[in-house]
Amino acid sequence: MATRWLPILWRLVQTIPVVIGVVIISFVLTRALPGDPAVQFAGQMATPESIEQTRVALGLDKSLPQQFLIYCKALLQGDLGRSVATGRPVLTDLSTRLPASLELTLTALVLSCLIAIPLGVLAAVRQGSWVDHLCRVLVTAGVSLPTFFTGILLIYVFYYLLGWAPSPLGRLDFVYFDPPRVTGFFLIDSVLDGDLRTFAGAAKQLALPAITLALFTLAPIARMTRAAMLTALSSDYIRTARAAGLTPRKVLFGYAFRNALLPVVTTLGMVFSFVLGANVLVEKVFAWPGIGSYAVEALVQSDYAAVQGFVLAMALLFVLINLVIDLSYTLIDPRIGFSSK
Amino acid sequence: MLSVKGLSVAFQTRKGQVDAVRGISFDLAPGETMGIVGESGSGKSVTSYALMRILDAGGRISAGEVTWTGTDLRAASEPAMRQVRGREISMIFQNPRAALNPIRKVGHQIEDVLRQHGRATRSDAQAKAIEALEAVKIRNAAERYHAYPFELSGGMCQRIVIALALACDPKLMIADEPTTGLDITTQKAVMDLMRELIHERGMSSIVITHDLGLAAEYCDRLAVMKDGQIVEAGPSAALFANPQHPYTRKLVDATPRPGVAIRDLLPPEIRTPDLPHEVGSRALLEVVDLVKTYPGKSGPVHAVKGISFTIREGQSVGLVGNPVAGNPPRRRCWCGCWTRPRARSCSMGTRLAAFRRNASCVTRAGGRCRWCFRTRPTA
Numbered sequence: 001m002a003t004r005w006l007p008i009l010w011r012l013v014q015t016i017p018v019v020i021g022v023v024i025i026s027f028v029l030t031r032a033l034p035g036d037p038a039v040q041f042a043g044q045m046a047t048p049e050s051i052e053q054t055r056v057a058l059g060l061d062k063s064l065p066q067q068f069l070i071y072c073k074a075l076l077q078g079d080l081g082r083s084v085a086t087g088r089p090v091l092t093d094l095s096t097r098l099p100a101s102l103e104l105t106l107t108a109l110v111l112s113c114l115i116a117i118p119l120g121v122l123a124a125v126r127q128g129s130w131v132d133h134l135c136r137v138l139v140t141a142g143v144s145l146p147t148f149f150t151g152i153l154l155i156y157v158f159y160y161l162l163g164w165a166p167s168p169l170g171r172l173d174f175v176y177f178d179p180p181r182v183t184g185f186f187l188i189d190s191v192l193d194g195d196l197r198t199f200a201g202a203a204k205q206l207a208l209p210a211i212t213l214a215l216f217t218l219a220p221i222a223r224m225t226r227a228a229m230l231t232a233l234s235s236d237y238i239r240t241a242r243a244a245g246l247t248p249r250k251v252l253f254g255y256a257f258r259n260a261l262l263p264v265v266t267t268l269g270m271v272f273s274f275v276l277g278a279n280v281l282v283e284k285v286f287a288w289p290g291i292g293s294y295a296v297e298a299l300v301q302s303d304y305a306a307v308q309g310f311v312l313a314m315a316l317l318f319v320l321i322n323l324v325i326d327l328s329y330t331l332i333d334p335r336i337g338f339s340s341k
Numbered sequence: 342m343l344s345v346k347g348l349s350v351a352f353q354t355r356k357g358q359v360d361a362v363r364g365i366s367f368d369l370a371p372g373e374t375m376g377i378v379g380e381s382g383s384g385k386s387v388t389s390y391a392l393m394r395i396l397d398a399g400g401r402i403s404a405g406e407v408t409w410t411g412t413d414l415r416a417a418s419e420p421a422m423r424q425v426r427g428r429e430i431s432m433i434f435q436n437p438r439a440a441l442n443p444i445r446k447v448g449h450q451i452e453d454v455l456r457q458h459g460r461a462t463r464s465d466a467q468a469k470a471i472e473a474l475e476a477v478k479i480r481n482a483a484e485r486y487h488a489y490p491f492e493l494s495g496g497m498c499q500r501i502v503i504a505l506a507l508a509c510d511p512k513l514m515i516a517d518e519p520t521t522g523l524d525i526t527t528q529k530a531v532m533d534l535m536r537e538l539i540h541e542r543g544m545s546s547i548v549i550t551h552d553l554g555l556a557a558e559y560c561d562r563l564a565v566m567k568d569g570q571i572v573e574a575g576p577s578a579a580l581f582a583n584p585q586h587p588y589t590r591k592l593v594d595a596t597p598r599p600g601v602a603i604r605d606l607l608p609p610e611i612r613t614p615d616l617p618h619e620v621g622s623r624a625l626l627e628v629v630d631l632v633k634t635y636p637g638k639s640g641p642v643h644a645v646k647g648i649s650f651t652i653r654e655g656q657s658v659g660l661v662g663n664p665v666a667g668n669p670p671r672r673r674c675w676c677g678c679w680t681r682p683r684a685r686s687c688s689m690g691t692r693l694a695a696f697r698r699n700a701s702c703v704t705r706a707g708g709r710c711r712w713c714f715r716t717r718p719t720a
Contacts (some may be wrong), residue, residue, distance in 0.1 A: 127398070234397075236439040242395045243434075244454045244505060254453070255442050308371030333444050334489045 011326065015319045023075065024310035027068055030304045037084065037302040047280040058084070058304075063240035071308070080312070081305030085298060091308035094292065098313060099184025100169045101283070101290035106185075107206055107277050109268070116218045117264065120225025121257065124233060135222055142219035147278075151212040151285035155204055158208060165208050166201075168286045213279055217271050224267040228260035235259070260334050269325040273318050342545060343369040343392075343513060348405035350384070350391045350569075361387040363569040364405065369513070369545050372540045374536075376548045376556030376577065378592065379566035385549045393432060394422050410512075428458045431506035433535075434562065435496035435518035441490040447501045448474070449487030451508055458509045469479075470508075477504040478534060496527035500534065507538060514539060514546045531604045532559055554596040557581045621654030 038055035039046065046054075056059050059070060059093045080090035123135035158165040168174050171186055174199050181190035186202035232238065233256050280292030291310060298306035325327060329336045350362040360386040363426040369375055377385045378609055390396045392407055394414065407414040409425065417425070434440040442450055453469040455461035461469040467486065474482035477500040488499055499519065516535065520528035538558055539546050550556050556563055557577045565588065573586040584590040633645035652658050 236434060236436060237442040239454075240397060240432075240434060240440045240502065240505070241442070243393055243426055243432040244457070245423045245425070246453060246457050247423065250453065250457070255445070259442070259444060335443065335491050
């Protein structure tokens with residue numbers, strides 16, 4: 001059993017240099033940003049003296065290597081610094097905003113998988129049928145409609161015209177209280193609290209932004225599923241399975257689908273990491289207090305600590321997602337082992 | 342037992358209808374082995390797929406009758422067909438590694454078939470699958486049960502495919518190019534195994550191949566196909582000894598025998614004259630005690646164990662052997678551009694082994710010594 005875990009441990013060790021690299025790059029990049037944070041935060045009425053004062057207070061008067069050392073030391077103690085814009089520690093900001101983004105992204109992805117994968121499979125099995133055409137239309141629509149547009153369209157139809165959806169303002173309507181924080185996911189926390197009304201409220205609030213994102217992520221997943229299924233179905237082993245008299249169901253799911261899963265999982269991982277950063281538009285449209293909008297605000301205000309914290313958090317998340325994908329590969333495909341790398 | 346009358350298969354393609362098989366007829370008696378021989382594209386594989394009704398999308402039986410022990414296979418319902426496939430008629434395929442599901446344990450693949458046809462239950466499936474593996478003479482069958490196809494050699498995979506096909510004791514086995522993709526010694530082992538099993542169980546079989554020699558050796562009767570039609574049929578020995586159709590004659594001529602060269606396959610009128618050529622006395626390449634080792638997982642692998650030969654000016658030297666015998670490393674050793682081989686002497690005027698991995702030396706040697714690699718069929 002030890003030999004089984006060793007490669008996984010090794011894979012984890014391999015991520016350390018990546019993280020160190022990210023720390024360095026995020027530090028250098030934020031310093032390379034245009035704009036002087038001291039000027040920004042000294043305020044409108046600043047005099048050269050007060051700007052200088054702010055600079056010293058922010059520690060920006062020291063040399064870059066010195067600043068970096070200070071940053072690293074704090075980082076090792078789990079201190080990401082204080083956001084100048086919000087006035088709170090970056091860690092606190094991230095820990096409230098990251099779950100919001102994750103909740104939105106994960107819900108959207110689950111939703112999109114539930115539609116895209118069966119659609120892709122059906123489109124591959126019934127090539128040229130109406131399902132295939134529907135798949136093509138959805139895929140094209142999904143990629144060509146920008147998220148802010150679908151978002152606004154959905155708000156217009158379901159909130160303004162039909163009145164089905166609650167006002168698109170954040171994660172929870174003001175009539176509800178935030179559920180006691182356990183995971184930071186409102187859906188889970190409210191269930192843990194046994195408060196089903198809050199759960200319903202959070203779900204309603206989540207529905208439109210999640211659908212918006214799901215429509216966007218539908219395309220790559222459905223397309224990859226269809227292509228992978230077509231490849232799998234035309235393989236020799238499918239013919240063997242059919243010649244052995246296996247039922248179509250067994251051939252399709254036991255043989256073809258499992259083989260097609262590998263590229264689908266790869267795509268899923270890529271889409272996930274991509275969407276996590278790219279859903280800033282959806283967050284803006286729905287006033288979702290997520291990490292994307294936080295990062296954009298921080299960037300605009302040259303809020304070094306917040307930007308660095310964001311980049312670091314995203315990098316760690318990417319590393320984690322890639323790790324999970326690699327691990328799921330080994331579960332799906334016995335040919336892929338860590339030892340071969 | 343099996344009777345095919347006027348079978349035609351057509352494929353709908355973008356360029357219109359293509360008739361892959363055009364009205365072929367044959368009968369197969371119980372216990373008989375029949376060979377269908379023809380070049381690629383002659384419709385021999387399509388014929389077998391049509392019998393099993395596993396044609397690709399776009400293909401359909403356009404005319405004719407297929408009768409299997411009294412049942413009309415063309416009219417049979419799909420569920421009825423599934424009962425025939427694997428249980429009454431089974432198939433083995435070319436390129437055995439690709440013919441097995443790459444991510445499923447071979448034992449489980451056999452279990453799938455056994456359980457599909459009610460030959461095993463959840464509790465005894467494993468034991469029966471191991472029995473099926475033992476039947477095709479796989480050693481350590483209990484261990485191999487847990488193997489994935491990529492962990493097995495091509496010959497071993499073909500044995501698994503045979504085990505899969507024979508698991509439910511079918512009455513007819515169709516072998517579609519069973520030896521393609523295997524090296525020559527494995528080919529013989531697989532064919533002998535197949536013949537033995539077929540005779541043991543009193544099965545009929547159809548062997549589809551492009552290799553007339555192989556078909557003649559293993560089959561009682563042959564049918565030669567060309568362009569979707571059977572051009573000649575008859576007992577193997579007679580057909581081989583006295584081919585009637587010009588195409589059959591060409592095939593017989595193309596079967597390798599000692600003393601027949603590739604140029605003998607060409608029609609006499611376009612043959613280039615066999616120019617006499619001088620073999621010079623000067624040794625171009627002299628290889629003495631060439632040794633090549635690779636670092637392997639379990640100690641160094643001796644790919645080349647001290648070979649010696651000389652190539653003189655104007656001479657052709659053939660290296661023959663099984664794929665594992667180490668030809669490619671040897672080739673690379675000559676030019677010294679792989680890694681420095683440990684050879685006592687390997688000279689081409691220059692001592693190649695003495696080369697450091699120096700680009701200019703390697704280029705110079707490469708300029709005087711060119712080689713082409715064969716392309717390996719991708720599995």
